[in-house]
Amino acid sequence: MSDIFELMDQWGPEKIICVSDTRTGMQGVIVIDNTARGMAKGGTRMSPTLDVAEMARLARTMTWKWAIADLFFGGAKAGIKADPNAKNKHEILRAWARALRKHIPSEYVVGLDMGMSEKDSGIVQDELGDRGAAVGTPASLGGMPYDQLGFTGFGVAECTSEAVDFAGLKLSDATISIQGFGAVGSAAAKRYREMDSTVVAISTSEGGLYDESGLDVPLLLELRAAHGDQLVHHYEGAKKLARGEELTLPVDIVVPAATQDVVDAEVAKEIKAKLVVEGANLAVNSDAQAIFHERGTVLVPDFVANAGAVVSTGSAMDNRYSALAPDAQSMYVTVADKLRSNTSTVLTESRDSKVPPRQAALQIAEQRVRDAMIAKGRITA
Secondary structure: OOOHHHHOOOOOOOEEEEEEEOOOOEEEEEEEEEOOOOOEEOOEEEEOOOOHHHHHHHHHHHHHHHHHOOOOOEEEEEEEEOOOOOOOHHHHHHHHHHHOOOOOOOOOEEOEOOOOOHHHHHHHHHHHOOHHHEOOOOHHHOOOOHHHHOHHHHHHHHHHHHHHHHHOOOHHHOEEEEEOOOHHHHHHHHHHHHOOOEEEEEEEOOEEEEOOOOOOHHHHHHHHHHHHHHHHHOOOOOEEEOOOHHHOOOOOEEEEOOOOOOEOHHHHHHOOOOEEEOOOOOOEOHHHHHHHHHHOOEEEOHHHHOOHHHHHHHHHHHHOOOOOOOOHHHHHHHHHHHHHHHHHHHHHHHHHHOOOHHHHHHHHHHHHHHHHHHHOOOOOO
16 A cells, blocks of 8 residues: 555545554554444454554445444444554553544444454543443443354354355255354354254364364363363364365365455365355455355355344444443344344345345445435435
8 A cells, every 4th residue: 555545435434543652652543434324333453463454444344244234333443553462452552542532432432353352342441431432341341242242153153044045055964164263263163053053173373173073062162261272282083184274175164254365266266165154354355256156156245244243233332321231142133133134135136136245245235325325415316
């Protein structure tokens, strides 16, 4: 990126706010992409490799994610360029919040993304002295800890259950491989087991595991709680996988739930699954999407599949100042209903119009945002 203006198009970004603090070394940004359908909202991440172009790309994804979910918020993303394991993490986080006091929560409300935890949301609330400054806070603060509750992974599994018919599969007979066993992948695996489907492979940053007869998901969850990504070194009786091998196994369903841009054209050619469900944002690039569409592999796009936290966040936004604790159990029902409906709408449109699912989803989302921009007089019909 040679010029920040290169990030701008007909949709946005409307505003990019960069801040820094010499004492702590904090560098941060908020990208507000499009507010036609409502206040800007999107997760906040902390990463040492963060850059503004990446934040703008992710903010745009949030614009489409809110629109395809038909929830009335606009797209945004925020980030702090720092190591989330740094000893002075909370000092950096507080410096970032202070620097953005004029914008949080009037224009942007902090949420959870890579490198951020429920406790971090609580730190932001404390620094700014405002319960409305962040969502995804611990239950002890009256919040809904959606990462802890696993809404995103739960929603990924619900989308999968809705999509299997379009791929000619039956979920109870299907084999599933999950790339990434963090908050999303582990919650998806838990829900898949409840649905009587078989998770045969998982991976973490430390490697992967494969057992064609099925992995012991409850044990994996216990090992993750005890050892994090190191769990793969403590699970016995499964074949060890090389990095990326979990994507190309002879399975029915692949769920890339680790990070972005992991499935390119070369990987797509090797994927044998009939159904790919993007648990991570931007996991499958455009070349790979074209290959899937051409050969009939069904893809559930990221901003459809991983919108479980978006749905729960919408509720949390409304509940920020309430004295009553949110009802987490009813939210699972809401997430399931919303994501199943969205998945069916997008895949039906894809099938009927003979365009890739992401294109179908974008067409629906773009029209909703365009209609809102017209209604507000920002553009003409």
